[in-house]
Amino acid sequence: MTETSTNSSVAPEWSDMPVQTRNERFASAQPEDFPEISARQLEWRLSPIDALGALAEGELDGGRYDVTVTGATHEWVPMATVAGKAGLPEDRISARAWSTTVDALHIRVDGEGDPVVLDRELDGIRAAHLVLEFTANTHRSVIIRNTGTVALAENVEIIAHDGSNARVMNLNEWDSTALHAASHFVRVDKSAHVDHILISLGGAVQRVNPAITLAGTGSSIESYGLYFADHGRHIEHQVFVHHKAAQTKSNVLYKGALHGKGTRTVWVGDVLIGPDATGTDSYEANRNLILSDGARADSIPNLEIETGDIAGAGHASATGRLDDEHLFYLQARGITEAEARRLVALGFLVEIVGRIGIPDLEERLTEILAQVLDAVEETA
Amino acid sequence: MSTLQIIDLHVSINTDQGVKPILKGVTLTISSGETHAIMGPNGSGKSTLAYTIAGHPRYTVDSGQILLDGVDVLAMTVDERARAGLFLAMQYPVEIPGVSVSNFLRTAKTAVTGEAPSLRTWVKDVKTAMTNLKMDATFAERNVNEGFSGGEKKRHEIVQMELLAPKFAVLDETDSGLDVDALKIVSEGVNRVRENTGFGVLLITHYTRILRYIRPDFVHVFVDGRIAEEGGPELADRLEDEGYDRYAVAAP
Numbered sequence: 001m002t003e004t005s006t007n008s009s010v011a012p013e014w015s016d017m018p019v020q021t022r023n024e025r026f027a028s029a030q031p032e033d034f035p036e037i038s039a040r041q042l043e044w045r046l047s048p049i050d051a052l053g054a055l056a057e058g059e060l061d062g063g064r065y066d067v068t069v070t071g072a073t074h075e076w077v078p079m080a081t082v083a084g085k086a087g088l089p090e091d092r093i094s095a096r097a098w099s100t101t102v103d104a105l106h107i108r109v110d111g112e113g114d115p116v117v118l119d120r121e122l123d124g125i126r127a128a129h130l131v132l133e134f135t136a137n138t139h140r141s142v143i144i145r146n147t148g149t150v151a152l153a154e155n156v157e158i159i160a161h162d163g164s165n166a167r168v169m170n171l172n173e174w175d176s177t178a179l180h181a182a183s184h185f186v187r188v189d190k191s192a193h194v195d196h197i198l199i200s201l202g203g204a205v206q207r208v209n210p211a212i213t214l215a216g217t218g219s220s221i222e223s224y225g226l227y228f229a230d231h232g233r234h235i236e237h238q239v240f241v242h243h244k245a246a247q248t249k250s251n252v253l254y255k256g257a258l259h260g261k262g263t264r265t266v267w268v269g270d271v272l273i274g275p276d277a278t279g280t281d282s283y284e285a286n287r288n289l290i291l292s293d294g295a296r297a298d299s300i301p302n303l304e305i306e307t308g309d310i311a312g313a314g315h316a317s318a319t320g321r322l323d324d325e326h327l328f329y330l331q332a333r334g335i336t337e338a339e340a341r342r343l344v345a346l347g348f349l350v351e352i353v354g355r356i357g358i359p360d361l362e363e364r365l366t367e368i369l370a371q372v373l374d375a376v377e378e379t380a
Numbered sequence: 381m382s383t384l385q386i387i388d389l390h391v392s393i394n395t396d397q398g399v400k401p402i403l404k405g406v407t408l409t410i411s412s413g414e415t416h417a418i419m420g421p422n423g424s425g426k427s428t429l430a431y432t433i434a435g436h437p438r439y440t441v442d443s444g445q446i447l448l449d450g451v452d453v454l455a456m457t458v459d460e461r462a463r464a465g466l467f468l469a470m471q472y473p474v475e476i477p478g479v480s481v482s483n484f485l486r487t488a489k490t491a492v493t494g495e496a497p498s499l500r501t502w503v504k505d506v507k508t509a510m511t512n513l514k515m516d517a518t519f520a521e522r523n524v525n526e527g528f529s530g531g532e533k534k535r536h537e538i539v540q541m542e543l544l545a546p547k548f549a550v551l552d553e554t555d556s557g558l559d560v561d562a563l564k565i566v567s568e569g570v571n572r573v574r575e576n577t578g579f580g581v582l583l584i585t586h587y588t589r590i591l592r593y594i595r596p597d598f599v600h601v602f603v604d605g606r607i608a609e610e611g612g613p614e615l616a617d618r619l620e621d622e623g624y625d626r627y628a629v630a631a632p
Contacts, residue, residue: 331458
């Protein structure tokens, strides 16, 4: 893709925004503490509010659901006993999910070994709360695979205790009608590391916002996202990394491809380096590949630094089309234009796939993406 | 036996200052087994000829013809030209993130021959081609041209040429930026393919140096979008001594 192309972010409407740093944003588990959702609010201004109506206003089923978990024990526990270790809702849908859920699904991950796999096919209109707790010095992966037609409002809490190395791979393969509004609260304790990987495919609307707190000295996060949106879907990720403790490190990379009229993706990346977060290193980047006319990608990186002593802080954003010179090179070797487009687009996306670190899953995901891009070229 | 004919070719490009004619009537015929060197000063239109043959969309053909065994090349898309047997070794090969060399080569070979190569012989062929060009086997797993040095990119072009076995290859300043060792490796590659396949070569160069390793049958001197002089290999020797100054045209 063309690095020189400008991103298509919307100019912020400053008059509508309160002046605040990112960590001063209001948080509460009570939905009535938040105003009715409107496009005038900072956190909703790029979202399809009408399409999310079922989650914003209607009744949510906060009961238990069918789930398969392999590789670890899971239990349903009352919200009050587990919720709130990694964060609190920062928007109304998140607070609605929090207050409606009766029992949280709690998974305790310890030791070493094969990835823990959580598989669920959901339907209806529901609220849910998932807590993944990686005990100290655990080195483990968790794969969350979501399918179904559900309208889901969910909070996920991920706690990586001291010295743990946690990989959480979220694979959203929703049915085309699904709605998914989720907040992922990630707390990384002393000397712990988290790989948070978010793959967003399908669904009518996906709005999954990770909020990561680097709470312990020497903690770190690799936050990767991969999304493909077509047929007028909306996929949104607002990523917040809060460097709270000293010597913390973050690397955020989200890549997406869009196709079709009315298709839209939104990426907002906020990095906050707090006053005590000395010696930190952070980088965030978002890249979007627009495969057709009529699709729109918003990409907004923000960086706030409240200490003078940092090792590094950077951000990058680029949104563009397939590079004509890439296509020419491949075509000059006999490869058809459609095949060349597919190869270059897949090459753009597989950078994230290569960071999953679970070979079977990497292979399967590459196949899924190849199929998705085949379908795009067939309709072109 | 194949023939590539370029007949009274006029080509222009669009610039911010308007349409700019580059080639102003080029006629040239290359047959299988022949090596033609195109030499000339910078800006004379050498690379324009190369990219026009390959079909780069930046160049507009205003008049003239390119025929491959009598078939109209200009009516073909870029990929059709490659499948018809034309190959362009590029001066600045682009890096393609996320596309591995091995996947790229296999896809290209499949496209050019119309069927997937047999896995067993293909792996061996790729290995041989890369060894011939002194490229480590690990390059196959890297992304196309990504992080390659200038010399590695040029050698990768010749690897592709060897594997795709075209009827005609256009080498666009393949010698530029190569040290003498890399120049020898690349030249040996061209000579080897010429010996094995009897293909025709259009060798575009600014310098005579590469012609010590790849002996041309014909030399054409490009000046201001036209062929100013033609001859045998002795013409290259003369250019070595005299440079392009004697072709200098008055500035417009």
